[in-house]
Amino acid sequence: MIKKVKCPFCSSDESSILYEFDKGIAISRCGNCSFAYTSPRLDAAEREKMYGEEYFSGGSETGMFMDYLANSAVFENDAAERCRLLKKYVKTGKILEIGSAGGFFLKECMDNGFQSCGVEYSHEMCEYAATHFKANIFCGDLSDASFEDGSFDAVALWHVLEHFENPADTLQIIHRKLKNSGYIFISVPDFSSVKDAESGYRLLQPYVHLSHFSRSTLEMLLEDKGFEIVKIFSDGGTGLLGHNSAIPGGLRNFIATNIRKLEVIRKIIKFLLFKCLKRKDFITAIGRKK
Numbered sequence: 001m002i003k004k005v006k007c008p009f010c011s012s013d014e015s016s017i018l019y020e021f022d023k024g025i026a027i028s029r030c031g032n033c034s035f036a037y038t039s040p041r042l043d044a045a046e047r048e049k050m051y052g053e054e055y056f057s058g059g060s061e062t063g064m065f066m067d068y069l070a071n072s073a074v075f076e077n078d079a080a081e082r083c084r085l086l087k088k089y090v091k092t093g094k095i096l097e098i099g100s101a102g103g104f105f106l107k108e109c110m111d112n113g114f115q116s117c118g119v120e121y122s123h124e125m126c127e128y129a130a131t132h133f134k135a136n137i138f139c140g141d142l143s144d145a146s147f148e149d150g151s152f153d154a155v156a157l158w159h160v161l162e163h164f165e166n167p168a169d170t171l172q173i174i175h176r177k178l179k180n181s182g183y184i185f186i187s188v189p190d191f192s193s194v195k196d197a198e199s200g201y202r203l204l205q206p207y208v209h210l211s212h213f214s215r216s217t218l219e220m221l222l223e224d225k226g227f228e229i230v231k232i233f234s235d236g237g238t239g240l241l242g243h244n245s246a247i248p249g250g251l252r253n254f255i256a257t258n259i260r261k262l263e264v265i266r267k268i269i270k271f272l273l274f275k276c277l278k279r280k281d282f283i284t285a286i287g288r289k290k
Helices: 044-050 072-087 104-111 123-133 167-177 197-204 215-224 249-261 263-276
Strands: 015-020 026-030 036-038 094-098 115-120 136-139 152-158 178-189 227-235 282-289
Touching (some): 072 152, 094 104, 123 136, 167 215, 178 215, 178 227, 215 227, 215 282
Parallel strands (some): 094 115
Antiparallel strands (some): 015 026, 178 282
16 A cells, blocks of 8 residues: 655655656655655555565565675675775774664674674574674664663664655664764765656665655754764765676676775776766765764
């Protein structure tokens, strides 16, 4: 079933449809605060079906669009780059990753001396992370996890916030769990980079992505929930190694593995993606608890 919902940011029921998809799903823009969100959307029971075993295997009609574990080098490379970013602001302490999937970022953080915890909905991914990395992961919803308030130095959500029914409530929970002046790291698809529904479908993923952020709306939400914006920037990379890549999996893994080893090559590829190919389809924001 599908349902129409109010704006998750300001609760206004005034909206206009921007893009329409099959099953009656649409992306709408709030008439009050201009926030973009999926409405009408699949109800919670239907969305839960989308997160089955096929979500991480590339077999779902939405989801990773490639086999997560078979392309592990790609995600290990992402984890290494994200940990480098984290270490610029947080030198030591306790890290929480929400939506930790197979645990690659948690492992990278542990290898760099951090105490790491995760929250993940997929039982298969939780089992993989616990078995391969001995990662400390709560399997379930963030709202059900029993982490103490004020216990984390940083919380990371890499392409996760857009999946939550109410991102404002999620940020309120994170604010409580962070220590004073703790950091939040968020990456989300950049809604403003989408030109039309057809070309932007894989970035938008309207079956499971419920909120669609631009730089201004992400800043607005973070500031409203008690975070100071430290840095916000355009990011990307889906054109080469990510969801939209046409490169075969084996070659993609080889490239990802060697990018990690050769910093110069990594910087050249990033330059080509962002400066020449102009693939800036993500936003990364770093905030600090006020």
